Amino acid sequence: MAIKNKESNDLGPLREQARALLNKMLLIRTFEEKAEELYMLGKTHGTMHLSIGQEAAAVGASAALKEGDYLLNTHRGHGHCLAWFGADVNAMMAEFLGKETGYCRGRGGSMHIANVDTNNLGANGIVGGGIPMSTGVGYSIKLRKTDQVCFTVFGDGANNEGAFHESLNMASIWKLPVIYFCENNQYAMSMAIEKSAAIDRISKRAASYSMPGVTVDGNDVLAVYQAVCEAVTRARRGEGPTLIEALTYRWKGHSRSDKQAYRTRDEVAEWQKQDPIRRWALRLNLTDAQLDAERESAAQRIDEAIAFAEASPEPSVDNILDGVYA
Amino acid sequence: MAIKNKESNDLGPLREQARALLNKMLLIRTFEEKAEELYMLGKTHGTMHLSIGQEAAAVGASAALKEGDYLLNTHRGHGHCLAWFGADVNAMMAEFLGKETGYCRGRGGSMHIANVDTNNLGANGIVGGGIPMSTGVGYSIKLRKTDQVCFTVFGDGANNEGAFHESLNMASIWKLPVIYFCENNQYAMSMAIEKSAAIDRISKRAASYSMPGVTVDGNDVLAVYQAVCEAVTRARRGEGPTLIEALTYRWKGHSRSDKQAYRTRDEVAEWQKQDPIRRWALRLNLTDAQLDAERESAAQRIDEAIAFAEASPEPSVDNILDGVYA
Amino acid sequence: MRELTYVEALKEALRQKMQSDERVFLFGEDIGVYGGAFGVTAGLIQEFGEDRVRDTPISEAAIAGMCVGAAVAGMRPVGEIQFMDFVTLSMEQLVLQGAKIRFMFGGKATVPFVLRMPAGSGTGAAAQHSESLENWFVHVPGLKVVMPSNPYDAKGLLMAAIDDPNPVIFIEHKLLYKMKGPVPEAPYTVPISQTKIARVGTHVSVVATSIMVVRALEAADVLAKEGIELEVIDPRTLSPLDDQPIIESVKKTGKALVVHEACQTGGFGGEVVARIASSEAFDYLEAPIKRLAGLDIPIPYNRNLERATVPQVENIVTEARKLAQGKY
Amino acid sequence: MRELTYVEALKEALRQKMQSDERVFLFGEDIGVYGGAFGVTAGLIQEFGEDRVRDTPISEAAIAGMCVGAAVAGMRPVGEIQFMDFVTLSMEQLVLQGAKIRFMFGGKATVPFVLRMPAGSGTGAAAQHSESLENWFVHVPGLKVVMPSNPYDAKGLLMAAIDDPNPVIFIEHKLLYKMKGPVPEAPYTVPISQTKIARVGTHVSVVATSIMVVRALEAADVLAKEGIELEVIDPRTLSPLDDQPIIESVKKTGKALVVHEACQTGGFGGEVVARIASSEAFDYLEAPIKRLAGLDIPIPYNRNLERATVPQVENIVTEARKLAQGKY
Ligand SMILES: Cc1ncc(C[n+]2csc(CCOP(=O)(O)OP(=O)(O)O)c2C)c(N)n1
Ligand SMILES: Cc1ncc(C[n+]2csc(CCOP(=O)(O)OP(=O)(O)O)c2C)c(N)n1
């Protein structure tokens, strides 16, 4: 992808919220940077999937949605979760550290952060695991005749799972209000998209289901916002699902244990020039000083969250059996 | 589909075998008509899926393949099995009646007739069940570097299974010598193809895998033959898989217990005008007398097979445990 | 009382629930105009329309996804898998999502769905249309597993399953569909996780599931003539299992035989035996605890082989008699 | 003798088999340059090339299809499922095709494949990356199920599994990958379906699988100091199960404890208990047969909860001691 140096300062419909969206991206970036630190300090176990470099996708998308809509998220889901309506950084950090005050009372962890009260139906440890569920969520909306939509996130690797095919076909024949948002960060773990999918653009696979498919610059908040807006309009009108492919890049390794032998430092550096935060800040004509200030306040917010999480109690082993059945 | 009244008598590459192919279709048609009778007489149990009206697909396809190629067949597989290399009508009928002399020693029955000695890897009780296997068969050919191909049959309903998506994608990225042959007989049980698939032509789904997709008149032996020949050529050249959609029609109910409330008598009658046997006989300039004669000899062959099967012993319960493990 | 077939009882449960709760809807392959492979949903699409009686493409993973997604989103979905064998294509959504979501989310979500499916052999459908996989689901915390053995339980358990706030795997039996029995017209429920003593006896406790309950009762009639009284126990819900009545029964009889159609190795019978062998009933045991189950082979097509593969009345009679007479 | 880790032992088995049999090839997600999620295949793509060490898309159903199809077509495929949890997406091909083809085709086909997968908890990977589903496969006739508990068995059983003409589900354990132990360099096999007495004892027979064998041996050391001698039994192959050594052991000790990580209900422990309770060992039993297994809950993320969910050394010590002392 060509490197954008000077982009238009016309932020169109995002004019008012532009600054807020920047701050959301900074909050996500900082959350994950600190999460990584905590991880290195051994304050959490398990694994962790960072979306650093992909913040524009999460922030641009949620800006186009509204409260009451549904989110089905992925294993690399911190960003979408933080960008979602009424997200509570404290509860997120607490869950990341496995505390009783976490969104899932420490039972879920990084890969399963959810908040059903806001229709955030959770990150998912299974690649493509949210896609079949979206058919059911979308169908429930159809039956209730509300104007909700189901926003379903997945990666480039997930689009080769059979469930992708079954679900998009069903959503299309029944015109379900589902938005399939494929965050194409170029790799599925070590597998480059060119090697894993027999198609040059994932969005083209929409044609198999007679649904619109569009590919956008996933590092451009405005581009993502506009694509999702169009899909939302169709969905709320009862015109059915849309497949959106957002081109972006995973800056960090797949997970902690990734030596990244499958890609070069140069490739990473090239993509990092597309830093969605830097690009957005430029379009906002922010000075470095202003940007640093925002970054600083984000850091403070995250430090508060860490303090809250660390002060929170561990779940008690006594009621370990709770919550299996309602 | 428009009714073909007068079709060209130029049978091209099939000139020599034309009469043999007709007889094969008659053998299949008669086998299934008699199978149905036996079923009604209670001489077999379980269920049975008849391919009456679809004979051109099986016969046209096998004519384009050669010994040593692999067949992965469907639940509606009598036709492909009889058209396959070295097919033994006696062993088929015996299996249909569950006898020890049957292809599967009475263990498999109508839905599982197989003959691994001729690389006929079997009919399949699972819709789309042969599709993922074809990836492995195709990959084995790639590793052995032989010029074999894997001919994989499935129905219009099967193309909505996730395995279809996963398998075609893999076959394409690795250029496997697999031919995906979708026999679109317009219905999956009671589900019309227009209702089940969000696409007007199943063959168009090949585009999602950057592989050629073609739709042919499945009731025209020559058309099927030519389409499969092209796919075979590509496959043997190492150029990868092809998706072929053969348009045809299921004359009988899905299985014995089908009231067919989902379609009209007129629709069936319309399609019956496309009888592949009648069409092929016309192009061969056969007189009704000649056709009847051929039909008669097919009937004799089947009666012999029935006699063989009925005279054959039932499997013994004593060695019921044999064959679970090698 | 009015008699209905097992199929009619199931249909009545579905109809009454759909009438009383608009969140309930049905989906599956050929459940509309076709009425379902075994006729359970026949007529319902005419009464409730295609939005609430939805024919699906042949996509079992997405069918399971509809269960989970619609349930989490506040509906009461009731899906159908045409033959239990095909649920092998649905396991990820059922086991990794449906069964775990509530716990994984800290007990803050509910996933109330029912997935119906016919199990079992006996129709000559061979190895890929005759599975009895109930113990796979019993082995998954978060799921409930129900297997009615008669029309009365079929209606009552299905209504209870739809009311239940948890995912329920509802397993029917092909050979029971035509079975007739008394079924009240008014809505009622048979509580989930309530084991039933199907016949009181004194000599041998026979724990049987699904169609094996019917065969065990027939075997009991045969042996009664010989003065051997079987106590036939029908768990009805396999998970969570109400095992106390089983343990009490064995304390009384001192002998236990567990019967199911699924192949023996790794099956539900092992769970029942283990519950007995680790309980206070152990001290009352007068004989080894026996299992009578399907052979460890795929279901063969041939009629004789198929019949020989799963327990029949005569096999239950023989095994129970041996136990009663202390010959083993 | 030379020591290798469990990972190195597995890798050596794969390498030696690929060198000696050109029909053997590997495939799975990230097994190439990445070397596999746990490093088992690291370096093999450099040695054998990408045709024989094939990275696949994330398509677990087709991965299983590659096993079955390539096996029927004469190869010796060895697939990898990155975490056992994901095999829930592969069940149709494994269970309805791979396991049944030979029998369904009248014993005329062979389906020699191996599908490797890591099971178990302990790494904080939570509910969807910690499954122990071995008993599902044990319940499927036609499949063999292997679970090595140490590096020596890992190499020997993997070589035997690749030689075996049947489909083998090869279950590794995440926490064992770094375990070191003596492993001969020359190729060798550990026979499939051969149960091993891992430690001879007189007071209690402890049947354990996979990592629980390691914990049971530690527990045995602890109890030995108290004069309680555990006999630790490692089936190694869960199906077909070589149960005679288990039965003989219980005849000797009169007491049995079955330990596994998978949740208790519907698990493999039930099968072992049932084999004992129905055998001649019954007459030698001096105490109820006990199971110690994972709690019936999804694996929680929090470290303490995760640890409390599955049996630890101290739990085995406590349970075995109670049995030995006749307190239950
Ligand atoms: C069904 C399944 N298969 C494999 C995995 C292991 N795994 C976790 S993430 C991942 C890569 C996913 O790639 P992609 O969908 O592009 O998402 P990304 O990680 O790039 O955000 C894999 C293979 C899994 N979690 N679930
Ligand atoms: C996985 C699976 N789902 C459902 C079925 C039940 N079933 C058998 S054939 C059939 C219809 C298949 O339609 P199609 O693929 O078009 O083949 P056709 O019967 O028309 O030849 C169905 C639903 C099955 N056998 N396997």
Ligand SMILES: [Mg+2]
């Ligand atoms: Mg990716």
Ligand SMILES: [Mg+2]
């Ligand atoms: Mg069809």
